[in-house]
Amino acid sequence: MDDYIDTPFEARDAALRPARRRAQERPNPGEPLWVEKPEVKDVQEMETGLHLPVSAVIGTDYERLIQLRMNVRSQMRKDDPLYRCSLCNTAVYICRTKESARFFFKHQHEDGSCPAQTRGALSQDEINARKYNGAKESKLHRRMKDWVCQCLAADGRFEDIAQEPTWKGPLTGERRRPDVRAVYNGLPIAFEIQLSTTHLDVIAARRDFYQQEGGLLVWLFAEFDTEHRRMTDDDVFYNNNLNAFVVTTKTVEASVEASEFRLECIWAVPTKGGGHSGLHRRVVPFHELTLDPTRQHAYYFDYAGAKRQLEADVEAEKQKLRDDFEAWMGITGYQGKESSRDWNEFRRRFSRLGVHLHQYDNYIDREVLTDLYSAKHNRPWGQGQKLLVEVAHRVANTEKNHLKWFMHAVRRYGREESMKAEGKEGHWHKRYLELRAQYDVDPTPFEPKRDAQAMVELLFPELLPLP
Structure with a gap:
């Protein structure tokens, strides 16, 4: 140490205060973090062998990306890269553009043989080093x-x-x-x-x-x-x-x-x-x-601990809402006993979790919810039918736009075999093949109502991702 540390603290502040840096662009929450036209467009994830677009790897979560960026570098140093260029199989790492808070993949080494050229004579990282x-x-x-x-x-x-x-x-x-x-x-x-x-x-x-x-x-x-x-x-x-x-x-x-x-x-x-x-x-x-x-x-x-607790609290809140809403739907059914007070309370609870519902409950897609609850419980739910295959025929005849999600739920809940045994033998299988042929000609009537998707995703997380 030298004599400098014995001088008054106040006298040192002005002399040794770091020079003010220019403001840096910060990404807005949820916005894309990848550059629009990257040289390396796809990378191979070495753990799974999958080739992924860089947009899927870089994503929109800044916190996750910066932690991934460190992990990528650390694994590259151990000669065990997490990602390689899909074109030339060279290990790649994540860099930030100098101009904005956007990121891209760069080759660890570059000899000109790959169509994707990511390095100049001296890279920014090398300059920084x-x-x-x-x-x-x-x-x-x-x-x-x-x-x-x-x-x-x-x-x-x-x-x-x-x-x-x-x-x-x-x-x-x-x-x-x-x-x-x-x-x-x-x-x-x-x-x-x-x-x-x-x-x-x-x-x-x-x-x-x-x-x-x-x-x-x-x-x-x-x-x-x-x-x-x-x-x-x-x-x-x-x-x-x-x-x-x-x-x-x-x-x-x-x-x-x-x-x-x-x-x-x-x-x-x-x-x-x-x-x-x-x-x-x-x-x-x-x-x-x-x-x-x-x-x-x-x-x-402890940010990580607080985040885990927050996520657990949010998940408990979501599950309580799912249970309460399912019970409410089961009681009200089509009997017209919906309470505006109950509906307003549900709207508030959904909104707190990022799902915004219509002011009036008769605007919700009650039919698609009934279909999915039926697949979940392996029986017609909230209606007079007795067999799940009857729900399938009703959806096929009058609600084609629900068929894609309904059959997705049937498969996820493992109801295919039990449903085949219901009704006249082979009847549903034959009908389903007819519907697939119709879909191949014109898929438009089978397109789900996407305005209900956020609500369905919250109520049925086990069905994610929805087709």
């Missing part, structure tokens, strides 16, 4: 290493504190030089300062090394916000249980005064529908963090 090495020598980077050591030394829970020591892995034989290394309650921890754009392969390599060696990698930022966040920041944040840590002159001062290592923790909270909140912030002691070397996570707020 070179910039990373230069940033490690910046004045702020050196000062932050001093600050971290000062904070660790003030906290009696840390031992063997050192700047840029050589960490040799006894299992792999590899070597690393973390910015700061210390032992916390018997756990070796590597602290790395993150100030500039870092090649994802660098992040993945360090993460894999410390995971294999039984240590824990903790990234520290000089600042972290939404508007000016870089791709590098997201690569760390989304792969650390959506937690990030910032060290500033104020957190250093708080650490020294309290004789414990304190950091500003930034985290997000999951919300219904698969998104998450804005950033929450709090200065917290290091000893209040949960440390998970197996997953290489250090976090204050």
Whole structure:
């Protein structure tokens, strides 16, 4: 350490505050994240052997994509790629465009033999990797290493504190030089300062090394916000249980005064529908963090745990709605006893789960619901018929637009064999072949009413995906 850390904290803020970066485009929730015209249009998923369009792999879930991006890089380093180019069988990884929050697949190596050309003379990742090495020598980077050591030394829970020591892995034989290394309650921890754009392969390599060696990698930022966040920041944040840590002159001062290592923790909270909140912030002691070397996570707020609980609560809410609605439909049937009060309550409950129903219950497609409930219970449901095959004939004769979903439900619920045994032998089979011939000529009459699809998908998740 040098004499700089003995100067007043307030005097350092202006001099060492990171230069303001330009605002980065953030994707809107649910919007497509792939580029419109990628060079690599299809990739082979190595686990299944399936060839998939890149749009299906990249998708619309930013959180999932950034975690997948890390996993792809990590597996590529182990010479066990998750995806290969469908045209040339070269391993591919996921990159972000420089201009916008859109992603594409790039070849690991390129010799010009593949029609898809994804690499220039020097890729952006390679440029970023070179910039990373230069940033490690910046004045702020050196000062932050001093600050971290000062904070660790003030906290009696840390031992063997050192700047840029050589960490040799006894299992792999590899070597690393973390910015700061210390032992916390018997756990070796590597602290790395993150100030500039870092090649994802660098992040993945360090993460894999410390995971294999039984240590824990903790990234520290000089600042972290939404508007000016870089791709590098997201690569760390989304792969650390959506937690990030910032060290500033104020957190250093708080650490020294309290004789414990304190950091500003930034985290997000999951919300219904698969998104998450804005950033929450709090200065917290290091000893209040949960440390998970197996997953290489250090976090204050357990985002993954909260997400699992939220998903369980939402699923319980959905199941309660399914049970209540099915019971209500079974009681009311076609008897005209529907209560507007009950219907309004159901509309509110459906709406809370993202399905918006008509103001009046007589506008719902009661027939398709009756058909699907009949297949589910293996008997005519809410009507006077006695056999499921009778429902099939009624659908074939008067509700052709329900036939596709009804027969899909019959197969999913395993009712085909029992239905064949009902009624006159071979009658339904013959009728079904006639309908298939009609469909081949003109499928239009068999097209389901898609305005009922969201409601059907919520009530019958076991039938997904609907044809």
